[in-house]
Amino acid sequence: MLLGNNDVKIVGIYDMPGIGKTTLLQKIYHELRESNQQGGGDPSKAVIYVNVHKEPNIGSLQRDIAQQLCPIPAEDGPSDAPSPEIQQARTLFMELSKNESILLLDDVWEALDWKKIGITSPSSERVLCKIIFTTPLRQVCIDMEVGANSVGIGFLSDTQSWELFCHKVNKLVDDPSITPERAVVTLCGGLPRAIITMSDYY
Ligand SMILES: Nc1ncnc2c1ncn2[C@@H]1O[C@H](COP(=O)(O)OP(=O)(O)O)[C@@H](O)[C@H]1O
Ligand SMILES: [Mg+2]
Missing domain, CATH: 1.10.8 (Helicase, Ruva Protein; domain 3)
Structure with missing residues (x-):
């Protein structure tokens, strides 16, 4: 399956609203977490789940990912203030480089710029972690060049x-x-x- 194939870096799950994309992504999230905790997976690999929403803000997307990679204490004082996006992208890049994390992004409505977020290496297009995203728009899979790794859910029989x-x-x-x-x-x-x-x- 696509998820277990190490060569597959990005999987896009598309189909119309209400068909079950979030339900499926949450199931994948819980199964990956459980498998890591029970020793079936690699516990050093973070499994991150972020709801992207219709008009994503790069800064808050980065913070949502960072929070799950390395939780930031709430009472950190002035240093807790949001840092510039570019700084956050660097931090994310460094954290994601440490191990191969799995990033689950729910409800993506437009192509995301991986480099801007900090998910690809600054010097190449290489994505640092496995990404599984859902989108109501098949065009997003095309724009993100997911190719054969885009999967439609389909209606119930x-x-x-x-x-x-x-x-x-x-x-x-x-x-x-x-x-x-x-x-x-x-x-x-x-x-x-x-x-x-x-x-x-x-
Ligand atoms: N395979 C399924 N069997 C039963 N109920 C489902 C299934 N997939 C989704 N649902 C239910 O349908 C509703 C819509 O699912 P959701 O995952 O939110 O869709 P989407 O994210 O595609 O908009 C939810 O109430 C969910 O529990
Ligand atoms: Mg949904």
């Missing part, structure tokens, strides 16, 4: 959709009392968020 609905309304899949709701679930088109929203009405 009819069976999966019905199972999700029944689970949410706390009924068995063959309960005749909810048979009419099958049409409603079909209208949700296999989108988990739509199915969950509709299930709230029952």
Whole structure:
């Protein structure tokens, strides 16, 4: 799989909002953390999860990453004040160079400049850590040159959709009392968020 392949540095997970990108990324995060803690992975490798949001601010993105790499005490006095972005990029670069971290970036809406953030070496385009990001826009995967390592999530099948609905309304899949709701679930088109929203009405 893409995650286990050392040659794959960047993986992009794309698809429309509500399809399950954040859910999948969080699952990957917890599995990587657990595997590190149980000795299946390398405990020196940091696993970092950052929500990027629609209009990312490089400074706060850097701080979110740095905070998980090397937590900064809150009561650090004046030195705790935000340093210039370029300074933070250097610090991040040094920290990320120490070991091969895994950076999970959720909800990226536009191509990010790795060099500006401090994720690539200043002298080359080499990315210092493995990056897995999610985006609602396939174009972001293209702009970030993810190539064959971009993965679409895809809709739930009819069976999966019905199972999700029944689970949410706390009924068995063959309960005749909810048979009419099958049409409603079909209208949700296999989108988990739509199915969950509709299930709230029952
Ligand atoms: N495979 C799935 N099975 C069941 N529920 C899911 C699945 N994927 C996502 N969900 C649910 O659907 C909703 C939307 O998922 P989310 O991960 O926030 O989507 P996205 O990040 O793509 O907008 C959440 O409530 C989540 O729990
Ligand atoms: Mg999301």
